[in-house]
Amino acid sequence: MNGAQSLIRTLVDSGVDVCFANPGTSEMHFVAALDTVPEMRGVLALFEGVVTGAADGYGRMADKPAATLLHLGPGMVNGLANLHNARRARTPIVNVIGDHALTHKGFDAPLESDIDGLNAWTNGWSRTSGDPASVGKDAAEAVAAARGGRIANLVLPADVSWGEGGEAAAEVLPPAPATVAxxxxxxxxxxxxxxxxxxxxxxxxxxxxxxxxxxxxxxxxxxxxxxxxxxxxxxxxxxxxxxxxxxxxxxxxxxxxxxxxxxxxxxxxxxxxxxxxxxxxxxxxxxxxxxxxxxxxxxxxxxxxxxxxxxAADTEPVLKEASRPELPTGDLTPQNWADVIGALLPDGAIISDESNTSGILVPTATAGAPRHDVLTLTGGAIGQGLPVAVGAAIACPDRPVVCLQSDGSAMYTMSALWTMARENLNVTTVLLNNRAYAILRMELARVGVEGAGPKAKSLLDLSTPDMDFVAIAQGMGVPATRARTAEELAEQFQRALAEPGPHLIDALVPPLL
CATH class of the missing domain: 3.40.50.1220 (TPP-binding domain)
Incomplete structure (x- = not known):
């Protein structure tokens, strides 16, 4: 088998059977090798920030790594923001980063870059496979490093990928966590x-x-x-x-x-x-x-x-009793939309929360809802919510995923909707559309700026022109509706949860600030 085949076989044998990918020319032998290892599921995303964010969401919910496939240094750069969030979350991820053939490296081709420097930025485990025979062993050690809560970066030069002599390697177990004295x-x-x-x-x-x-x-x-x-x-x-x-x-x-x-x-x-x-x-x-x-x-x-x-040997834990807010009425506000979610959140839901300033009251509104998981913006690098929802839905296909997504952050990785549609994922996205970088309005005041002028205010405004998120979602294959009132949001949210596949609700809320 060639190096790529041995890599994928080793990943699968080590429990890594999902690969989020945005491949290029240097990764074509990896792409071709997917058909030789049918247990590996390849999931295409249109931008590497979706690839890495989806791997983050998958790892948080599956408690095991997903792989990513990234195209050279520029592909790695595009994925770094959500790798930053994943690093803060201690999510297990195995990045497979294609590189130029070793024989081609010295020619300074246009896409040549310092991949080692990018890998170091993740503060994880990194290695470049030097020949096909070493790829399997390198992959097994990458998975073991990732299972320890680190990002593992395995660089695969193109000639190592296509070269013959690869062998699958046995799974390597990570070291056991240290016992506290x-x-x-x-x-x-x-x-x-x-x-x-x-x-x-x-x-x-x-x-x-x-x-x-x-x-x-x-x-x-x-x-x-x-x-x-x-x-x-x-x-x-x-x-x-x-x-x-x-x-x-x-x-x-x-x-x-x-x-x-x-x-x-x-x-x-x-x-x-x-x-x-x-x-x-x-x-x-x-x-x-x-x-x-x-x-x-x-x-x-x-x-x-x-x-x-x-x-506390004889003490029982204090458990939250079931409770729900009443369904609100009237125009949507930063307060009442959260009560809609709390009143209707389904049992076993996974919330990917990047609602930012609009979501301040979500924890209170959902505290007594049926049991659910919440995945948060661990590293503060925005553009996480939609991709993390993709990964969570693939990790847990039997659970409803609710993505609470602010409008400005959504535009960083909006193409994740296309992957939701392609994979028919059960993700309901409530997009909080306040037409502003509201959190930056708050921060402008907090850093001591007084009397901000029109140029400063314009850089925090998303209303010129308004973005039509219903049209954007529909253009990517996701059914979408718009809610202006609490009643409309409740009806659309219930309907989206009841239907299979992805949905988006453009919830028009005023900015908190």
């Missing part, structure tokens, strides 16, 4: 109490971790928060309810008022998203001692459950 458990146990916050991050925002955290809080009076943007958090009736830290520094400072001990579990101490004149970057209160129960890479679930047994 008993003395660290004891140290944290001594710090628990009413003036302590347990901050939940990577690996503990799903049912097992949430139940352990809730037991600890109920027994000791410790407060619980999740990170502002968790990669995946399970919510809804029958689960412990945990608030997330706010986006604004002032919100976090208020939430941590009076806290004397901050315990980190797979999380980092909170910092402001940006620097602001005269305001601190570190948000841990003065005099507050920071304790680390478990770091990313540790066995965080084991540490949480051992801590719960130490301080």
């Amino acid at each position: 008993d003395d660290r458990i004891s140290e944290v146990a001594d710090a628990l109490g009413e003036n302590t916050v347990l901050l939940l991050g990577s690996g503990v925002t799903r049912e097992r971790g949430l139940r352990a955290a809730s037991r600890i809080a109920a027994a000791t009076g410790t407060k619980l928060f999740a990170e502002t943007f968790p990669a995946r958090i399970e919510r809804g009736a029958g689960l412990p309810a945990v608030d997330r830290l706010g986006y604004l520094a002032e919100q976090v400072q208020w939430q941590l008022t009076g806290v004397r001990n901050l315990v980190l579990v797979g999380a980092k101490a909170p910092v402001s998203f940006f620097a602001y004149p005269g305001k601190p970057s570190e948000l841990t209160p003065d005099g507050c001692q920071v304790h680390v129960l478990a770091e990313v890479g540790d066995d965080v679930l084991d540490a949480m459950e051992r801590l719960a047994e130490a301080v």
